[in-house]
Amino acid sequence: MAVTLDDVRHVAHLARLAIPEDQLGTYVAQLNGILGHMEVLQQVPSAGLAQAADASLDGMRTRADQTGAVRLEVPREQNAPAMRDGFFLVPRLATHEDSGEEA
């Protein structure tokens, strides 16, 4: 399964990496070198073996199915230009009669 120039162009596109054409050859050689060492895995009988999901003994934990206030790292007031009575103050929409004034 030798990696080709087109393979590297393809995965670079998938990975959103603008790799210059003159560097593609280097990556072709390196990926082939690394993947050559992976071929040993093909000789291991593993048919029917379960895949390891991850290294957690307890598996993925889920939290209780309860709603509640979401704890914010930064208080929401700090994300607003101004607030009054717990509401964000924003400019009126331009379609309103006296646009430009705050609510």
Added chain:
Amino acid sequence: MTSALLDLGAGAIGAAVRDGRATAAAILDESLFRLHAIGEGANDLHAVLHAATPGLASEPLTSGPLAGVPVAVKDNFCTRGLPTGCGSKILEGWMSPYEATAVRKLREAGAVIVAKTNMDEFAMGSSTENSAYGPSRNPHDPSRAPGGSSGGSAVVVAAGIAPIALGSETGGSVRQPASFCGVVGVKPTYGRVSRFGLVAFASSLDCVAPFGRTVDDAAFATELISGHDPHDATSSDRPVPAMRVGPGPLTGLVVGVPKEYFPDSLDPAVRAHCERALESLKAQGATIREVSLPHTALAIPVYYIIAPAEASANLARFDGARYGLRVAAPGVQEMFASTRAKGFGPEVTRRILLGTYVLSAGYYDAYYRKAQEVRALITADFAKVFSGGVHVLFTPTTPTPAFKLGAITDPYEMYLSDIFTVTANLAGIPGLSLPIGRVKGLPVGGQILAAHFDEPTMFRVAYALEEALGAEAHR
């Protein structure tokens, strides 16, 4: 007096600050003085990317188990007040709006964050040579690598700047530099410590992992940062046991010696130090038993499929739209691609390409699925040994002492320096490296591996071995 205090353990420093015999500000000043001393001119070890300002501990810190204790943190932990850049140009100068759980727990225990430390870019490397800001140097021989990827944190602890530092492990990135720099490095069980705020590399392998100057400092840090965190669904809610168990006899304990970790090619001096350590464990009452972990040789190929695959997904978020660097381009897609090409270094680019390739259509089954199946075999090897009456395993941490900077240019040869550490990450078990001797002045590390969530037994053996070897561990 403060200078001498900084050479004591974290527990003693905390006690002195609580008793009023020293102030957090004076200890921080001494720590920063030492940090400055290893960062100058030809002696620059380049361990630190961002240092605290001297006034940081001016508020009286008089409580908590780590009151006033300086702690260094690897550059891939989100921290308030200091930039978080993962050793990469793509995140240069980025300030996190929140703090990692492990960092928060240390601060709440009274610790002062003295520095963010140098690392291989996004933790991909074994020498810190992949840092976008240049490599760190080994304090025992500045022409040599300190190991990696958490090399900067290992150097800071070895140089006496802080008794504790945080690193992270994906395939041995704390135990290997601990071995190279002559300090203690701990990889806790996967799930023991919350990963919230640790910038993700390979999520099924990543662990928050502390360094300590001594086994007690490392146990102290591990105990303080452990525990469930609602912000990390993979963190365990098992109770956190006491880990500062102290030295004691090892009667009744069975230490397994896996033959695959002692190949004929092992450096003879490393082998000799391991044999001396095993004799020491035996003298304290432990039974030594040869065991086999038959799939060990497959660990590096498995790791270098799974870790890049997960990295290719995790690093997709760094695209110029949300974090750090942005390279102007005519369209959005071009901006993404140009930013990532310029922001990532060659090793990160290589691993993203490799990871994308092994996950792509036509190759997924041959590489990624196969690697996950063999990973299950490696995990089963450990389970079989530990369920067969073996309490811990003892191995060398690395095949050789620290190598010269620039000596390894082939990527796969560099990957092989993790050959004895990567298995614990694949299986999720805890591991620890501690100094067991020197070869021509360079530290050699011995590794203790234990069953899932059995950190107390791992530390019990480490305390006993550290006490038995005494000064010999640094000779």
